[in-house]
Amino acid sequence: MSMPDKQAPAANQARGILFCPTASNADLLQEALEAARGDRPLWIWPDVPSPEKVACLVAFRPPPGVFEGLAALRLVHGVGAGVNALRDAPGRPAGVPLCRVVAEELDQGMAQHIIHAILRETRDHRLYDEQQRARIWKRLTQRHACDITVGIMGLGALGLATARPLRQLGYNLVGWSRSRKSAEGIESFAGPAEMGTFLSRSDFLVVLLPITAETHGILDATALSKLPRGAVVVAVGRGGQVDEAALLAALDSGHLSHAHLDVFETEPLPADSALWAHPGVTLTPHIAASPHPLAVARLVMENLSRIERGEPPLHAVDEARGY
Ligand code: NDP
Numbered sequence: 135m136s137m138p139d140k141q142a143p144a145a146n147q148a149r150g151i152l153f154c155p156t157a158s159n160a161d162l163l164q165e166a167l168e169a170a171r172g173d174r175p176l177w178i179w180p181d182v183p184s185p186e187k188v189a190c191l192v193a194f195r196p197p198p199g200v201f202e203g204l205a206a207l208r209l210v211h212g213v214g215a216g217v218n219a220l221r222d223a224p225g226r227p228a229g230v231p232l233c234r235v236v237a238e239e240l241d242q243g244m245a246q247h248i249i250h251a252i253l254r255e256t257r258d259h260r261l262y263d264e265q266q267r268a269r270i271w272k273r274l275t276q277r278h279a280c281d282i283t284v285g286i287m288g289l290g291a292l293g294l295a296t297a298r299p300l301r302q303l304g305y306n307l308v309g310w311s312r313s314r315k316s317a318e319g320i321e322s323f324a325g326p327a328e329m330g331t332f333l334s335r336s337d338f339l340v341v342l343l344p345i346t347a348e349t350h351g352i353l354d355a356t357a358l359s360k361l362p363r364g365a366v367v368v369a370v371g372r373g374g375q376v377d378e379a380a381l382l383a384a385l386d387s388g389h390l391s392h393a394h395l396d397v398f399e400t401e402p403l404p405a406d407s408a409l410w411a412h413p414g415v416t417l418t419p420h421i422a423a424s425p426h427p428l429a430v431a432r433l434v435m436e437n438l439s440r441i442e443r444g445e446p447p448l449h450a451v452d453e454a455r456g457y
């Protein structure tokens with residue numbers, strides 16, 4: 135005999151998904167969740183008629199108070215690779231897994247963004263743009279990839295995915311992470327003791343770390359001073375990792391030749407920030423990479439099903455490490 139609904143435990147009744155449409159591609163994500171949800175209810179914040187039936191919360195930046203009343207929550211799911219806003223959200227219930235997105239299109243987008251920045255500098259296209267505007271025909275000496283070392287700070291899913299095509303383009307690669315890696319063609323440095331050597335080797339420094347207590351402010355004036363003179367910084371992890379004042383000072387002194395910045399301590403970047411107009415800065419509004427909405431929706435459904443089957447979800451954040 136089947137158990138009447140009203141006697142079933144709350145966690146078994148709760149199958150709904152609550153989506154907070156705060157990401158810039160919220161419409162597409164909502165459409166993708168709608169297409170993938172099957173017979174699960176999908177509610178869009180702030181319209182939550184039955185909070186006790188929400189099994190999964192999907193968000194990038196969760197609105198204040200969103201966890202209130204979600205008594206049967208079994209999964210908190212991000213819509214991107216970095217879930218620091220969810221991780222740090224007040225009221226997030228302990229013991230409920232927090233998952234992030236790892237996806238092919240995200241890897242591809244990040245590799246494209248970083249390689250575009252590196253090629254723009256190494257193949258002098260920023261200078262050729264200026265020459266075109268001034269009607270100057272002047273051939274600059276080509277710099278060869280085999281003479282340039284790219285340092286990737288954060289050799290996780292995205293760092294490794296970016297390293298592969300960079301290697302094919304001929305760049306020398308060094309990487310830095312918490313644990314040592316054995317990826318082909320990348321010299322791996324690990325932990326605080328090896329950070330200085332890693333930095334001293336990086337003509338291009340790609341910052342692709344998650345933001346945690348340990349990585350906040352990690353690229354301060356001392357760390358930046360360890361980069362070779364003329365180095366270029368490509369910052370795509372999170373704002374707050376590169377000290378913006380120290381970066382500007384290093385650009386002004388000529389220690390750094392350029393910075394490509396996609397992430398900032400305060401976003402949107404305040405109109406009075408000196409970064410906007412600095413000739414040594416190329417900036418983009420946090421667009422380096424986002425996963426395909428259908429991949430996000432499929433992963434959310436897969437993880438919810440896994441949890442309901444008693445299996446561990448994919449790409450769960452390690453709460454002790456914070457990423
Ligand atoms: P992963 O978790 O797969 O990788 C993180 C890497 O950082 C790992 O190699 C890890 O080391 C290393 N790391 C973390 N903390 C430390 C530390 N204290 N010291 C040394 N190494 C450390 O993340 P992803 O590659 O998927 O994403 C990285 C970040 O990129 C995201 O957290 C997000 O902030 C950012 N991002 C930005 C986007 C944008 O549009 N600008 C888009 C997508 C992501 P180990 O391998 O040893 O654990």
Ligand code: OXD
Pocket residue numbers: 213214215216217423424
């Ligand atoms: C992400 C981002 O972390 O978009 O995925 O920044």
